[in-house]
Amino acid sequence: MEYQFDFGPVLARWPELVQGTLLTIWLTLAATAIGLPIAAVLAATRTYGPKPLRWLVGAYVELIRNTPFLIQLYFVFFAMPGLGIRLTANQAAILAMVVNLVAYAVEIVRAGLEAIPRGQIEAGRALGMRPIRILRHIVLGQALRIVYPSLASQFVLQLLGSSLVSAIAAEELTAVANNIMIVTFRNFEVFGVVTGIYLVLSLAFRGLLGGVHQRAFRWEG
Amino acid sequence: MTSPRRSLLALGAALLLALPVAAQAQAPEDIVKAGKVVIAIDTTVPPYGSLDTSMQPTGMDVELAQLVGKSLGVPVEFVTVTSPGRIPALLTKRVDLVISIFSITAERALQVDFSNPYGGQSTVLLAPKGRKIAGPKDLVGLKVGATRGAIEDIVLTEIVKNNPGITYLRFDDGPSCAQAMLSGQIDAMGGGDYGEIYLRKSASGDEFEQKFVLRPNYFGIGMRKGNPSLLHWVNTLLFTLKNDGTLDRLSMKYRNKPIGDLPPF
Numbered sequence: 263m264e265y266q267f268d269f270g271p272v273l274a275r276w277p278e279l280v281q282g283t284l285l286t287i288w289l290t291l292a293a294t295a296i297g298l299p300i301a302a303v304l305a306a307t308r309t310y311g312p313k314p315l316r317w318l319v320g321a322y323v324e325l326i327r328n329t330p331f332l333i334q335l336y337f338v339f340f341a342m343p344g345l346g347i348r349l350t351a352n353q354a355a356i357l358a359m360v361v362n363l364v365a366y367a368v369e370i371v372r373a374g375l376e377a378i379p380r381g382q383i384e385a386g387r388a389l390g391m392r393p394i395r396i397l398r399h400i401v402l403g404q405a406l407r408i409v410y411p412s413l414a415s416q417f418v419l420q421l422l423g424s425s426l427v428s429a430i431a432a433e434e435l436t437a438v439a440n441n442i443m444i445v446t447f448r449n450f451e452v453f454g455v456v457t458g459i460y461l462v463l464s465l466a467f468r469g470l471l472g473g474v475h476q477r478a479f480r481w482e483g
Numbered sequence: 484m485t486s487p488r489r490s491l492l493a494l495g496a497a498l499l500l501a502l503p504v505a506a507q508a509q510a511p512e513d514i515v516k517a518g519k520v521v522i523a524i525d526t527t528v529p530p531y532g533s534l535d536t537s538m539q540p541t542g543m544d545v546e547l548a549q550l551v552g553k554s555l556g557v558p559v560e561f562v563t564v565t566s567p568g569r570i571p572a573l574l575t576k577r578v579d580l581v582i583s584i585f586s587i588t589a590e591r592a593l594q595v596d597f598s599n600p601y602g603g604q605s606t607v608l609l610a611p612k613g614r615k616i617a618g619p620k621d622l623v624g625l626k627v628g629a630t631r632g633a634i635e636d637i638v639l640t641e642i643v644k645n646n647p648g649i650t651y652l653r654f655d656d657g658p659s660c661a662q663a664m665l666s667g668q669i670d671a672m673g674g675g676d677y678g679e680i681y682l683r684k685s686a687s688g689d690e691f692e693q694k695f696v697l698r699p700n701y702f703g704i705g706m707r708k709g710n711p712s713l714l715h716w717v718n719t720l721l722f723t724l725k726n727d728g729t730l731d732r733l734s735m736k737y738r739n740k741p742i743g744d745l746p747p748f
Contacts, residue, residue: 336662339663339666340659340663340666340668341666343666343667343668344666348667348668351652351668428655429659430654430663431628431652431653431654433653437653440567440631440632440653440655441631441653443567443571443632444567444631444632444636447570447574447594449571449574449575
């Protein structure tokens, strides 16, 4: 093979790689922190709410899950200014990621809610508990325990999916990789290093979230 | 009668014969032997490269690429690339030549070889007419965009470094950068004067104008290093196209201006 590997020029730009990695983590955490509570509320609405609201949440879920994330991203960044809403690249990235994550998380949480036997809810009602208390004390904890592994997977998918936001000039890890590539032309080395970083990030978060799962849900099973 | 086994043997022999050629320097006659010339173009940069209404590539670079194929006597296979993808396309041997508003720079010439220029165009700063921008200093406090890896990115990166306070956004392709400009996400952008034509043709495009020249550029045909025979042939072809008026005709057809001075190096 004629290609001479040289990781030097790529590794010399480590401060940019670290910055990009931190932004990738930050975008994912922010989108998840904002998105999960919204998803929980919308999932409860879609399962127990009045018919028109159920339909509305369903429409939102179908709209987002059946269109490409890149288009949603472009919509937020390039189309919303037409309505006078102008966000920075990072804000637009987080908003698009929240909108996307919520749609998937609603379906995941809903699966958990529907897995709770009706008998438990009826038992709560028989004890005179109000619907909100039934949701909080009986349903939600169990539902979260059931769907936690799926939510953790969705988090990692979100982390990897964030690589798309370089398209609207958010300087996360993939954007940094492209910046380094066009200066050094060390394509194999750049994408080799960045692949490694994504892999380590994913495995680390899977491990971390798995640990949390064992601790937080020890109370049963 | 040819049995499948015999065709397989023939194929194997052909592959064995082809192998040593691939490792050697590429001469024009190797391309002729291969039966096609693979040329990288960018179809997002009118008037140099774009897709016409029937989704066929068209533009000044595209027609020049077709002339290269015609002179070699082989069909042209187009591979579309973006600005950051041009050098990788050559280095990974996906293409034989790059004809894609490929500005000649010393940095790039460390990686690939350039032919003599076949055209030229300044890289400029574009901004709304109402905004007073006379030089780099006036960009402080503004949001400025460029296409990642393009020549304006290289010039603007330097300007941003020397003038703290500029918010700099890099987009992956020209259309995204132009969209950011049109939607008001950035206040100014780097581009060729083709960028201006681009903006002018859009809905609210009349309000943009060229503010100052970032760098005068010349476009060359790019190829892998170590192919002196191919480089010389391409230069010879460009010499003839310049002298018989073909380059000037292409320039008038697509850019509505003469080809201008093309200093060889």
